[in-house]
Amino acid sequence: MIEMEHIKTLIIGAGPAGYTAAIYAARANIKPVMYVGNQPGGQLTITNDVENYPGFPDGVGGTEMMEMFAKQAKRFETDVRYGVVTAVDFSGHPHLVTVDGEIKLSADTVIIATGASAKWLGIPSESKLNGSGVSACAVCDGFFYRKQTVAIVGAGDTACEEALYLAKICLQVHMIVRKNKMRASKIMEERVKNTPNITIHWGAETEEILGEKVVEAVSIKEVSTGQINTIPIQGFFVAIGHQPNSEVFSNYLDMDSQGYLLTQPDSTKTNVAGVFACGDVQDKHFRQAVTAAGSGCMAALEAERFLMVLESNHAAVEV
Template identity: 55%
Template sequence: MDKDIRDVVIIGTGPAGYTSAIYTGRANLKPLVIEGPQPGGQLMITTDIENFPGFPEGIPGPELMGRMREQAARFGVEFQFGSITEVDVSRSPFSLMLDNGQEILARTLIIATGANAKWLGIESEEKYRGRGVSACATCDGFFFRNCRVFVVGGGDTAMEEALYLTKFASEVVLVHRREEFRASKIMSLRASKNEKITTMLNQVVDEILGDDMKVTGIRLKNVKTGELTEHACDGVFIAIGHEPNAKLFKGQLDMDDYGYILTKDHSTETSVKGVFACGDVQDFTYRQAVTAVGTGCMAAIEAERFLESIR
């Protein structure tokens, strides 16, 4: 039976998953990576990454992910395409069921399943994603120097995005569907004091407007009167939150109120020994490729040390 038990299984192939694969591969732990429905993660739909160290000219997201995968493969990492449908971490070895019915057993498990930005769900949003529509001001704000941009949302995330965008944009318009923002008082106060930020309340996005190349405007609908108004802009940032891909582990691992997997301080160790979480699935705060890489490294080293301790 032991020969069928993997020392390390990694779920997810974003920056965190690939980094943990590289490190565990170099440690000769022969990791198995379950690639999931979207190998490469969110960066596969990111056109240009200009803040990842080592690429002064920037690099397309798919190219960066391809390089990471190639580097992991160099160290003997095994990849398996498929989705996990069921997990049991209540006993060791941990059990994972693939969508093809295959069961995989693991002594350690590294969860790098990431998180997805919540979107409005309108067709024009998808059409202009990467061409003026974004869900990450830190990633894309630089491209909107001296531009007018709209931020959709009413929580702390929306305030943070709007405040960050004022470093580049000439005007930032906060759009919220309610009469008042639900953000914390301190964040709302900071936004209200910033001269570059204006607000439009009781409004929802009806359509994102553009030409064949990029966003040129936004059409809003007043939730009280139904009136439609069009506004010129260069970009639309959706800031209505993120959803961590952690539903498989609900009831098995400790999570916060938003569904992010909780890890111990200065560690990627979860509430179950031998199970580690890295990247956006446990990072509510930063959600950057470079921080995901860092926690992926941590998870790999901690998994290696855990394996040494049980042998």
Template identity: 55%
Template structure:
């Protein structure tokens, strides 16, 4: 049986993938979007989104993604459940396999597979995800104004999140497993000069504590075995993100962290006809609105490529 031929294949269903779908379908390119393992992307793991323009009262993360999906479908995007299991980008049309069985030939591809926040792997952390446990201070910090919170990590991101939270919260604990911060000198100075940040060196989180209202504290274990409990309302992970690029690792140019490299100011990868959008190529901003904007860029780049 001959593989199905598709003009525009969009891989991923977060704000980047859906925005790319809205633009390519309005351009009459008949995009097909595969949702992947997390339909709706990272936003479906958060509750209230208050910083997406156009929602003055805020919006539930799932609702926002449902709205974007509906908009993409309205213009004719075909949205399918399924995960891309292999992608051969060595020649056009690109050869794609879905769920290990279905074969597709794509004239162009927009990769919007996102990045996954790294978690500690504690059952209690999973239990309170979205109820006090978060991997994005910029997204959720506002909900913890004048409260006590903790940030896990000792790198630049953790320091940045801690100083951001310190401007909103009463107190910020930094839980750092090493006896020092890995962050740059400037970031370290910023942390040490912020009076309401307390750095707890050589501590690991043993358990996130909570009740039916959400997170209430954390049980910390020092490297010498002693345990302490801190009272907090928010528990923020800042131990990095993992871009979902395994599928393309030996074909596309990636940076040292595994993010897809694109030509500056565009969505173009090192392979003609393959474009990247959203968190999969963005280790810096990781916001729904920047992902949506880059989905628009990828769609326009893709349209120009196909017209040429």
């Protein structure tokens, strides 16, 4: 029989939100144990340069930044472990968690910082050139292509917002839309159409991103005719959505239609007492490292307060 380990504060996920939660939790002496999941460091580990995080005037590599986060969390004795949470039971307290299908844990508090994963087109050159001209975040990486020509694929409000953002700093933006209409709201579509340096390629899909070491061009296919056109570009942005990494919690936690965990206003509290959510798994609006870190701080502070109440209640019962 496998013995169950009891943990005061369990942190699931190791991006900016998870590591910030760990730093605050460790300094508060609530003994955080972190399981880093499939992508230690989160989405920043596939970002070459981060120039918009405060405190790094010359920029910093995404992987390097997350190594710094990890080092700081370990300095305060966060117990960082490798493993993926495969099941949870939040029906009672303490909360029950299974890691890698076999490690059994119980936890007084759980901080969920599992993030979200960008949806990709799935073409070979996309992964080959990821970080070398291919990105899923215009706000994060658009600045590197100022006064250059870029392409963006997508047809929703997010794609329109990112196209408009790129249009402010880039020479030319090519927007690739598979159908002859957008999924975006009319007002966003009209803004894109009325922006002089955005060219919309209707009824087109990405055939391949071209370039050996960096993005040099994109070939697009007209859906109706099959004709291939090649457009010289320096950057290629994918804006077809994100998928929050929340499926394992679906039986217990409230989430929206897209799978983002729902938290109380001005809080990281979920619908289950003692379970908190922070970072991109509950934030579909901003999705920035700095906002994720901020919510990780909030989660740790709220977990600390929850434990204080829990311990005082236990003490009262014992008396």
